[in-house]
Amino acid sequence: MSGWRQFMAILRKDLIRELRTREMIISMILFVLLAMVIFHYAFAVKEDVDLTYFTGGMLWVTFIFAMLLGLNRSFAQEKDERCLDGLLLCPVDRVTIFFAKTAGNLIFLLIIQVVAVPVFTLFFVQRGYGADIVLFVVVLLLADMGICALGTLLATISMNTRSRDLLLPIIFLPLIVPLLIAATAATTTIFATGASFGATATRLLFLLGFDAVFMVAAYGTYDFAIGE
Amino acid sequence: MKKLVSAPVLFAAAGVLLVTGLLLAFLYSPIDASTMGYSQKIFYYHAPIAETALLAFGISFVAAIMYLRSQNDKWDRLGVVSIRLGLLFSILVMATGMIWGKAAWGTWWDWEPRLTTFLLVCFLYTAYFVLRSVVEEEQRRATFAAVFAIIAFIDVPITFFATRFLPAGMHPTVITASGTGMPGSMFFPFFISMIGMTLLLVALIRRDLVVEELRDRVADLKHSIGG
């Protein structure tokens, strides 16, 4: 199926480019580690403050802002050398471009999360339980999907405007708040109270619903976002 | 028929209904039995303003879809006008909500679902105008704005749901006033205000649409003279 071949071609191209230059990944990882230090000083107003309950929040805020950095970068590259024109000249469904870009962004986000999560938990989580890792990974994947889908759609729009870097946070952040609420609540429940599936079920379902709704919305509007 | 629904008539009708609603609220409805007392009366405006704001955003959602399908500028104008009014009404919702909160419970702000949702709504639709301001070409601006308006409107109920049901350790919401199980004596003024507010919205939309269209025509003329 040619759609699949095209999807893989775009994804492969983005991955090769990123692995070769490592522009996005390095800045995102540095950002995440620095954020950790900044959070420590932002919250350590008393001796021995226990930030376990805040770890979920800190992680997701960090990921969302790191993603904003990454999204700006990934589309700036297409605008250089008018590569976007080259892409649009191809007989490819615009939606295939959307899925491929979202998948690429998802992979980059997962890479930095693999680094960030152990580091954050090491530094901030002070409880002893084995948190349910599998459940956490599910939360991670569901939330990541939403962030990447919405982020890719909005970055496509913002890269076509005058002040692209500045616009993306403004249009992205208000929309992502519900996802942030769900992801943070679920993560905190898992890390700070060692809870299991039952407690997080509502939030998981919500994330799933959020992803589905915005995927469909992006599918329907992407032609308009990327055109002309 | 056109005369009957022209803007001045609508404004008049809206005005009459709103004032009536207000009078009824103060003279006819009982004083709220709970601790809120008189301050509860702000509900008769607060809730209709909220629902009207959402109605305005709903109109913008439909306008956005219609614009994407037809590329006709009039839908873009409707979108701008309804979002601008929706934003204005949302700010009023927050203002009345905060006044009510202060009068009834002593705090200006509480992170309760409705206020928080409207706060986010304000940020969301302000972003709509920021987006419009950084796209120079008219057709592209309208297209992007329409895409954003669609996404934004979908997000409103999602945001409300999230703020209501999801946060960790959230105490159940204290405000329970906006239910449908209102006794008749409370429902009637509320209903009047509701109609009045909706008419006000329609009147404002009509007037603003005319202004927007004139503005566009002036810009066109200026451009063709070489201004």
Added chain:
Amino acid sequence: MPLEIEVEGLRKTFGRREVLKGLSFGLERGGFLSIFGPNGAGKTTTLRVLATLLTPGAGKVSVAGHDVREDPMPVRRTIGLISHNPMLYLDLTAQENLRFYGDMYGIEDRDARIDELLDRLELSHRRYDVVRTYSKGMRQRLAIARAILHRPRVLLLDEPHSGLDPRAVDILDGLLAEIRDEHTFVMVTHNIAKGLEWGSRLMIIENGRIAYEHAAGVDPDAFVAVYREHVQEGSVL
């Protein structure tokens, strides 16, 4: 026989500016249309509409029998665009770039075709180098490979000779000569000599309209006079 390119009443507006004010022309299969005109006349816009990168505001445009607005996908399969932007990914190698486009166009014999083109364009020795290390002439050559990779029937050229070193010009001309038959060309150019040399039809677009249209074989001096009149003294934005 149906025309390969048919344009009828093409209008295009950007915001308030009407860039194309009703163009109509046709090009038979195998023809070579050279388009001249002052800057801002709408030449590149016309090319971009043919390339499906822009939708017509009004009017009907069809390429290779398909309407660019209703049916852009088949059009994309049959056209190749060479513009002064090479549309290449700088951090990828020549091979990776061509493989990417090969996959995007669904080319069956992708690798063989890439080998063939890299040879023809004298780039085989640099196929594993990232494009960032290429000179401008080399990038343009690779861009040609990108444009004809999928064997398009129609080639759209936007000032293809500009900025090329003599060697690259020779290679480009050699390539064009080789594929001249069985292909249809539309070339926007400021280079009168090349335009006259290659074109079977000549056109001057000025201010969004066709100011001059003629089959080839005109007296070069006469043409230069007309050109001067429209392009150099004609209205420029």
